[in-house]
Amino acid sequence: MSKRIVARANLLVFGVLLAILALVGIVTWERLNASREAREWSQHSYRVLGTMKDLAIALRDAETGQRGYVITGKDDYLAPYDSARDRLGVLQGELQKLTADNPAQQERLRALAPVIQHKLEELAQTVQLRRDVGVEAAGRLVNTDVGRGYMKEAETSLAAMLADEEALLARRLGENDARAAWVRWTTLGGSLLAVLALLWAARLLNQAWSRSYRTEAEQRTLALRLSTTLDSLSQGVAVFGPDRALTNWNECFQVLLDLRRAMIRPGTSYAALAEHTAETGRPVLETWDQVSHGGTGPREAVVYERSRADGHHLELRRTPMPDGGFVLTISDMTKRAQAEGVLREAQKMQAIGQLTGGIAHDFNNLLQVILGNLEFVRAKLDGDAKLQTRIERAAWAAQRGATLTGQLLAFARKQPLAPAAIDLAATMPDLVPLLRRTLGEHIEVRYVESAGLWPAMADPAQLESAVLNLALNARDAMPGGGRLTIELGNKVLDREYARHHAEVVPGDYAMVAVSDTGHGMTPEVAARVFEPFFTTKPDGKGTGLGLAMVFGFVKQSGGHVKIYSEPGHGTTVKIYLPRAIGQLAAVGGRTAAPVELPRGSATILVVEDEAAVREIACAILADLGYRVLDAADGEEALRVFGANAAAVDLLLTDVVLPGKVRGRELSERVQAVRPEVRVLFMSGYTENSIVHHGRLDDGVHLIGKPFKREQLALKVAEVIGANHSVETGNIVALRPKRDS
Template identity: 85%
Template sequence: MTQYLVRRANILVLGVLVTILALVGAVTWERLNASREAREASQHSYHVLATTKDLAIALRDAERGQRGYILTGRDEYLAPYDAARDRLGLLQGELQKLTADNPAQQQRIRALAPAIQHKLEELAQTVQARRDGGLETALRIVNGDAGRAHMQNAEALLDGMLADEQRLLDERLAQNDARAAWVRWMVIAGSALAVLILLWAARLLNQAWSRSSGAEAEQRALALRLHTTLYSLSQGVAVFGPDRRLAHWNECFQVLLDLPKAMLGPGTAYGVFVKHTGEPGRAALETEDQIRHGSRNPREAVTYERERADGHHLEIRRTPMPDGGFVLTVSDMTKRAQAEGVLREAQKMQAVGQLTGGIAHDFNNLLQVILGNLEFVRAKLDGDARLQLRIERAAWAAQRGATLTGQLLAFARKQPLAPAPVDLAATMPDLIPLLRRTLGEHIEVRYVETAGLWPAMADPAQLESAVLNLALNARDAMPGGGRLTIELGNKVLDEVYARDHAEIVPGDYAMVAVSDTGHGMTPEVVARVFEPFFTTKPDGKGTGLGLAMVFGFVKQSGGHVKIYSEPGEGTTVKIYLPRAVGTVAAAGQRSAVPVELPRGSATVLVVEDEAGVREIACAILADLGYQVLDAADGEEALRVFGANASTVDLLLTDVVLPGKVRGRELAERVQALRPEVRVVFMSGYTENSIVHHGRLDDGVHLVGKPFKREQLARKVAEVLGNAGSAAPEAANVVALRPARDAAP
């Protein structure tokens, strides 16, 4: 009994001591935490004070650098100004974050931001004034006292922040000292008592608590990471339990499957989603075959694709879990499908470009020899109408070959463009009479335009050619007659439209729409109309390059082309060209009155590696009165020029020359010796020497092979400044292309 009582007493005493120690330990622990928090708060105040002082120093450094530059005008004094200006924004942002828990400081920072901004604007204004107008102009701004007021305002706010933060720091330091003293005594008393009675027990309890707390923290962190990962995915994810009911999901799951929010909730049966997505126009989650396949292979993941009514491609994957549930993953594959389409188009363009570039140079040289000699002979023949007709037919055939080569280059985006702001409202009406004559009386041509049309950035000649090609295609689609409508308008292609068309840059576009009332096209034909050599016309009635040329021209111009067509309802082709910013060039006037070719007596150096082309070019120029020198390559041209440097007025050179000296380098070396020598390039394929990003370099004059006698005569006279009716040289870039001749 006594032992029992002693044991009970010991237990009671031990219980009391344990309770006391627990209370002392708990209070001590709380004070320790409070002391640590106070130290952290003090360190935070030190950080705020340092950042505030750095901000004030940076502001003074900016003003010091500005004052130094104003007084000296030397750029090296701007180094402190530039460095401080860059740091001010960073320091303000850091100070904003550091004082997020202090409303008073936040209010001062909000008031400080415009003061600093005004001060920086005043500093930048005086620097620019010193740079543009000199010291007196800058001093007038400084003496206006506006900058001093902004500086005083900023310094007053910074002083207030420093004072407030210093007060907080003093309070926190005092609290920290008091807590530290109290904790010190509590620690001494609690530690002595704990060491005597509960050292071992406290150690075990502390270890158990640490393990439990660590495991709990790890579980919380893991759950948070999983939750964040689930909601950050661009895929739709839904987790279903063994009972096939919804457990977890993210927002993309609802968006991609277009599910109502009311349907999403813990415990929703999977069958509800299958039934909802199985409605017409929706991307069904599963078909009967997939359900049966899943039941036969419950542990195998199933992947299938669906297409929404709006054209978005979805990939759905059902992955089983060990507990009998499954994870449903929905991915939007639309961008990938578009990217694959763009890649295929780029590969096709590259192949066509390589093929076209390989044959264009030599083929156009051959056509130049044929066409040049025919025109030269035709100019010498008089009276024999039948022989003239034969020459006309041969010239037309040669010109047709040049047109086909040009269309291939256009589709491959290898043609040299000379884009300029085009006033569609001024140029398109001039084209309507030509269309009426070309299409015939059985086609009614209508023209519609919108007020306030934006100018388009495009090559005017290529734009006209594209519209003519579309009009001719429309005529062929209306063999029994019909109506052709040309409509102009302004269009804004926004981000939504650009998401569905990967090659589009959102922005302002000028639209040219060509519509017909013909037989229309099926979707299968529409998908292929821009392919080169694809045509629905009978053999011998079309090359299949007209729409390909339109497509290449529009894409090279940075635009967009879209076809709308239905069988029996007609076709509309819409061309979107980038809106031009700048002065619009005046529209040229068509004239059917023949004008005598300009002549001259200047000395022209002709450089061409193809003997036939060189011979006919020299013959044309000599016949027009020019003094002609010739060379077969760049090195020979330099030797000829060196012997006749004082007499050569113009260099007419091929772009692609054999040997080390190409056409562009030859022109640069000649003009380095005599800057007054004018240069005209001629080529059937320009490579990249005078064309970059599909556009002629500024100041470059180009005559495209095969050129006509009239084209060469007017281009040479224009560059030399002797053509009476030619455009002035300030036009910079004029690329002459083969004229469109009608078949005899």
């Protein structure tokens, strides 16, 4: 509230109160004097009037007694006469005194006195004649009307005096009433002015109160904003006064230091907090001596880090204040440390990915040449069992090399995925019989699922491969037999979980858990199981890429993988895949019977820079009945296509081509001329031209190198026969049902 406004309002109210008190005092004093004066003059006028009336009555009484005596001659009638005669003198004297302030009345009294005297003489003479001579003599005197004339003259004078005195009384009463009216109006006006002054003062006070209320509301809002801002910080903030006592703090300060609420109150000493938070061998806060003498400068902050027993990594900053106190800020750096760990892991993954990508293309091309020629030769050999066995062993070795390369690409998250919405409840049970046959009778396989399972968004083939890898690792951990449990469920990874796992995005996930009752792992081993080429198996029993492939596939799918293990109790690996929303869609069945390779007569343009790979691909396609055209790079492919544009039905091109025209650009330019030409990409290492965020672009067909003869025949027949696009909203089977 403004001091100036309050002072003005107080001064105005005080002045009004003084004015009202003065006005009331003056009016009261004036009214008392006026009332007393009016009362005195009224009483005086009434005494004058009363005396005049008594004088008139006395004259009449004297005349009445005189008449009674004249008529009767009895002395008893003279008593009123004698009494009135004696009173007339007294009354005249009293009137003389009462009218001393009125010259007109004095003049009338002087004129009235002889008349009264003559009247009394006439009365006395009549009485004397009646007593001495008789009634007749007295009657003759009465009949002369002399006394009557004196009486009328006296009555006229008295009437004039009465009228004059009554007028004087009326005038005095009128003046008194006028003065009373003036006092009333003065009082009313003063009261009105007082009310207006009070209203003005009230207005000033109301304005001051409104301003004060707004200011107070703004201060409350500001304080609430500051408090909310402090409480919303992920940092703990506490303010200590010059006496090292706690004055202010936010909620995060209490949480980060794990303090009891009873300790967080104004006045708590810094030493008590430091003692309470100290852990054995690892103090969290500075000691009292460090706070008192450990500053580097009056305005410089002291920054230090602490690691707590629960794994939290804290950064503390003590900033001095001008009053001698300080502000203590605590930052939870656990997530940053986790993020740095994730960054290091990502950098390692990137390095491995770059190494893998550098060798995958050439290595897969070599494997393609080896595997393609072996299969081509095996198809031509007939009857020589030993040669067939050696060719099969060589083909197995080549395929094993392709598998290892694929696992490296999976770990580096460089494999192309075709994710779809997987109905785990409908498809995972089909994998259980295969696991029982694969793992052996000494492993009991159990399957557990929850009601209302959510669909998972992932590549079905890669998920099947991941579960098989986990199952095989679990079998190796149970050499003497045990139990393998596959569990499906819905899980919500909330913000609290994500806070402890920097790579996790909070949300809904479909969980696939593979548990075993094997020998388990130590924490040190469990921390490294997802590293490529890390294995605890004997030499020759494992490559160390199985779990690395699982880890890379899950991460590339946007999921999360968590391992729980205890030595002697077993291991559980939980795969969390993003929840998908979609509708059920059937997928064609797969039979275990030998597949008859489809043949065709279409014209296929094969574009491959590796001559050996191009030669074996053309040989396989020609052997299947197709008319084959070939080119070594994009520019040559455009020339060949230009010469045979009307005949080309399919473009089979490597993604990575030398020169200016890459595989994707080549397909676009070909389809710009003839949109009906189908395109099938082949590659041992996909680049971003057809793969984005680890997923094939919509409508893109890809066959990975090295591929088998059967795979190439089926894929070419599929692409030429119909353009089967992957619908991301459909739920496909993880493992197609077998034909009965």
